[in-house]
Amino acid sequence: MFEEQSYEAIMERMLERIPDDIDKRENSVIWNALAPAAAELAQSYIWLDQVFDLVFADTAQGEFLDRRAAEVGITRKAATSAVWSVEVAPEGIRIPIGSRFYIDSLYFQYQSDGTLKCETTGAVGNGNFAELPLLSLDNIPGLESVIFGELKIPGQEEEDDEALYERYLMRARREAVSANKAHYKKWAEEVEGVGRAKVFPLWNGEGTVKVVITDGNFDVATDLLVNKVQEYIDPVPGEGEGQAPIGATATVESAKWKDVEVSVSVELKMDYSLEDAQQEIEEKIKSLLKSLAFEENVIRMSAINDILYHADSVSDYADVLINGESKNLPLQDIEIPRLGQVNVIEQA
Structure with missing residues (x-):
């Protein structure tokens, strides 16, 4: 916002206010007297620009984002223990x-x-x-x-700025209110150890809600974690003893695994082995599948192709298959993908 307020620009404006009959060349008495003030003013504009970034939630970081989130009743999730x-x-x-x-x-x-x-x-x-x-x-x-x-x-690290900002937006825009879907999702993800949650209203008739969760690693949740979420949201069905309102029966379940196998034929770059390519591709596909958990209902061929195209060890590739087929792999609503095997074959 204040990029034009540079030291040179400020110094030029200050010198313009000095009468022309006074020596204001560089290193003159007037020039040397004004230079430190111009430098300090330029630094102040830099700080002021940073202040604007810190007071708005979309650009705030660290403790400043904490303070904005606190205005709507949101606090950063602390690190948890395994x-x-x-x-x-x-x-x-x-x-x-x-x-x-x-x-x-x-x-x-x-x-x-x-x-x-x-x-x-x-x-x-x-x-x-x-x-x-x-x-x-x-x-x-x-x-x-x-x-x-x-x-x-699983133990989790302290909530990062991106996740905190997403929860801030949900509260600030009042998306999670009056026990709507977003509210159930918020309740589930408030429980220590929960990664993501998906909500299914009226899944077993009127007044019923199903909440499906992952753990903090976006893996299938254990019975212990499922029970913790159940106790928090609706320990006594329909009685309103937890977060869920009177008359609503909430059922908490874990997500289910969807095993995924990927095969590809590759041409290796110089100085890379087939093992290098295998390891690199596996790690990147695992990261992709983690990011898709309860965010996408399909594993796209284009995403796998993008990984292969940008792989450091791969010069060219062909015959990409997901679970034996050269097409997108759909996921059911309660499924999260898990990489079973990656078959990397070197082109002849």
């Missing part, structure tokens, strides 16, 4: 709630529901710990071993 199931030996031994366990510089606390919650928030607690033993930091008589089961609720 929750794991555990296998304890001997079976039936009593472990005090709050008992601490250790693995790979991470500490976990035993919860009342028999799970372990990571003391460190964020995705760090989502590591490949399945079937690994933990070290107990407390003296628990009779305890022989505690072994990780499965990741029940």
Whole structure:
């Protein structure tokens, strides 16, 4: 907005106000007296331009976006902790709630529901710990071993600016009101550990609502997470004990997997191996499928072709198939895609 207010432009305007019979050449007394003030004014215009970006929600960042969101009752989601199931030996031994366990510089606390919650928030607690033993930091008589089961609720990093801005817009535009579809979606995604939610009104008759969720990694949600969302939205069907209004019966379910296989014939660029191409293509397709979860109901050939076209390891490609066919792959409303296999063949 203030790009034209440069040091040179300000200095020129200031010198124009000086009578011509006074020496105002560069390095003259007047010029040297005005130059520092012109520099400070130019810097002030730069700061003022930044201030305009920070006061409007679409360009605000960090704490300034937090303050705009707070005006409509929205707060940034804090980082959350990973929750794991555990296998304890001997079976039936009593472990005090709050008992601490250790693995790979991470500490976990035993919860009342028999799970372990990571003391460190964020995705760090989502590591490949399945079937690994933990070290107990407390003296628990009779305890022989505690072994990780499965990741029940993935830990999530603090909500980023883009996601916060989307929730701000939903509230500011009053899209989520009076228990409409957007309101149910908002309620579900407020629960710690939920990634995305999709709402199906009147799915089983009048007054019924189905909410289908993914976890924070946009994967199929565990029963533990589904139950948490159910308790938050509608713990007693129709009674209005949760967020859902009286008379509405909400049912929460997890999304379902749709396995996806991709095959392609490629011509490799120099200095790249078939393994390089396989790894690059797999990683990019996985990222694509994550982004599609509950956002799109189809996996498009054009999206796969775009990945192959821009792949660093691929010079040319042909014979692209998704689940054995050279056409778009539709997804059902409750399905989220999961990459099963990528078959990359080198052209002869």
